Amino acid sequence: MLENQPGWRLAALLCFALGACVSPESERYSEVTGKSAPQPGRDHHSFANPDALRVTHLLLDLDVDFEQSVLSGYAELEIEHVDRDARKLILDTRALNIERVESRGAGGAWREAGFELGEEVEHLGRPLVIEVPADAATVRVHYRTSPSASGLQWLTPAQTAGGRHPFLFTQSQAIHARSWIPLQDTPQVRMTYVATVRTPPELLAVMSASNQIGTPRDGEYRFEMPQPIPSYLIALGVGDLAFEPMGERTGVYAERPVVEAAAAEFADTGRMLEITEKLFGPYRWGRYDLLILPPSFPFGGMENPRLSFITPTVIAGDKSLVALIAHELAHSWSGNLVTNATWRDLWLNEGFTVYVESRIMEAVYGMHRKRMEDALGYQSLLEDFEELEDRDEVLAVDLRGRDPDDVFTDVPYEKGRLLLVYLEQHFGRETFDRFLRGYFDDFAFRSITTGQFLAYLDEHLLEPHAGIVSMAKVKKWVFEPGLPRDAVLPHSDAFVNIDAVRSRWLGGKIAAQDIDTSQWTVHEWLHFLNNLPDELDHELLVALDEAFALTDSSNAEIASSWLEIAIRNGYEQVYDRLEEFLVGIGRRKLIEPLYKTLVKTDEGRETALRIYAKAKSGYHPLMITTAEKILYPTKP
DSSP, X not given: OGGGSTTHHHHHHHHHHHTOOOOHHHHHHHXXXXXXXXXXXXXXXXXXXXXXXXXXXXEEEEEXXXXXTEEEEEEEEEEEESSTTOOEEEEEEXXXXXXXXXXXXXXXXXXXXXXXXXXXXXXXXXXXXXXXXXXXXXXXXXXXXXXXXXXXXXXXXXXXSSSSSOEEEEOXXXXXXXXXXXXXXXXXXXXXXXXXXXXXXXXEEEXXXXXXXXXXXXXXXXXXXXXXXXXXXXXXXXXXXXXXXXXXXXXXXXXXXXXXXHHHHTTTHHHHHHHHHHHHXXXXXSOEEEEEOOTTOSSSEEOOTTEEEEOGGGOOSSSTTTHHHHHHHHTTTBTTTEEESSGGGHHHHHHHHHHHHHHHHHHHXXXXXXXXXXXXXXXXXXXXXXXXXXXXXXXXXXOTTSOGGGGOSHIIXXXXXXXXXXXXXXXXXXXXXXXHHHHHHHTTTEEEOHHHHHHHHIIIIIXXXXXXXXXXXXXXXXXXXXXXXXXXXXXXXXXXHHHHHHHHHHTTSSOGGGOOOTTXXXXXXXXXXXXXXXXXOHHHHHHHHHHHOGGXXXXXXXXXXXXXXXXXXXXXXXXXHHHHHHHHOOXXXXXXXXXXXXXXXXXXXXXXXXXXXXXXGGSOHHHHHHHHHHHOTTOO
């Protein structure tokens, strides 16, 4: 094998750094697919040319116009001349109105710069090609966003918790930053940034940067992010926000009707932060605050540094869904500190983060809860395996010619975590923790590829402990579909008991009202519901609903699971609640399965179309794209 040959490690490091090697995996890939293998380190989802001219700092100056649903102003980009002969700076844009471009040398005057917008490319937008003189140090782009920008959601007062003021939030991952800022929209380019944002004076603006607690509402806000971050972590929120502290370094921003409940729900955030520092090294971002968004936010959370964006659907009243907070916090090490260089390498962000999340939950809430949550994650992965093609079951997935949002399945998350669990089990927790802490230190504030990680893993873990796990075994995890036969799979004794109760109920040995659920957690309920047979008699559904009022559950996770079961079995009593649920929230994880289940029948499809027509105006552009792929599968 290649990794056992003399000098392999140095060759691999050089090869992966330069993106120029042809490995046996590459040759095998070509044989199987008929395509050339993906080139390590090349970002197929960006027009940018950072190998020639690289952006190192961003200055934003933006006005927020709620009446027109646009941001307008300029972006100043400080550039490093990697190639001294390069005279064209290429930026990523999507649906931006570029008004004019200027450049200047160090300390010089601004002068007009020639520019050209290239042709639209599916999934990617349009390249902005700017002529830059040899002495150019900074480029300024004056622009306006589109009202339909894919990275922005504009909400009317009626779509907010307060009901009196509008709300704006951004979602830049994976490549949506280019829809509201012209920049090098690739995770391999890291930059610092400062911003000035002007809003209506009654509103507060916050960003993934330094937010001054108690800043006066004067309609003009200034921010600074001194650590270099990739473009997808630049984030902005504007609304009628209040702040509630949760500790010395943690707090919550939210609309006034929500802020107290959120602070109570997430009160353990400071403890999570301290535990993660003890495990994996210092938190390097200053404060860690949360912004609770309106329910239209399409994700559970987004790890924007210093200020994670969070869905209100995890405010359950009993801290049962706070693993999501642990996940977003964990990204402060895996993802924000050490970042995937391309979206092919997403598992380096998400697999590591789910692993760290699990360790946080174990330390804060105990092994019993950790095991249940790990088992639910594994079940979700198996469900994805049933739907995905083999090509999407690998960790280093080929995304060429595809929307990078397609990579966000459970594979990079849960399969990635299981790889790290496998390594922990074989090398021991103490040894693996030491390796992981060194990994975060050595690659701090860098963006790396899968290949760079494998070379580092070999040098710092596999070779020093030779004979335990081979590189060939690790590569099976990374480059082959499914799970290896010797994967260490999660198990929960609590779920064994739930399985027994479910079997007794389905077998008619116990009535629904006699099931003792008084000590059940949300996780046990989800295991009970998610593992019911696809087909259930109407009488069983009625009995279960009457006993536990599942249709009226205020827990969004339980409600989503129950509604999917009800749709699948034609339990029409839930349809008023179903419409309320689909119209009221926009979190893809919770509502995408409901639309998918509805369209499996003609009657259900009619219901889905009717509800979607009502719900669409409140959905984020990403959720609209997801829904319309389901509802109109043949639409060009």
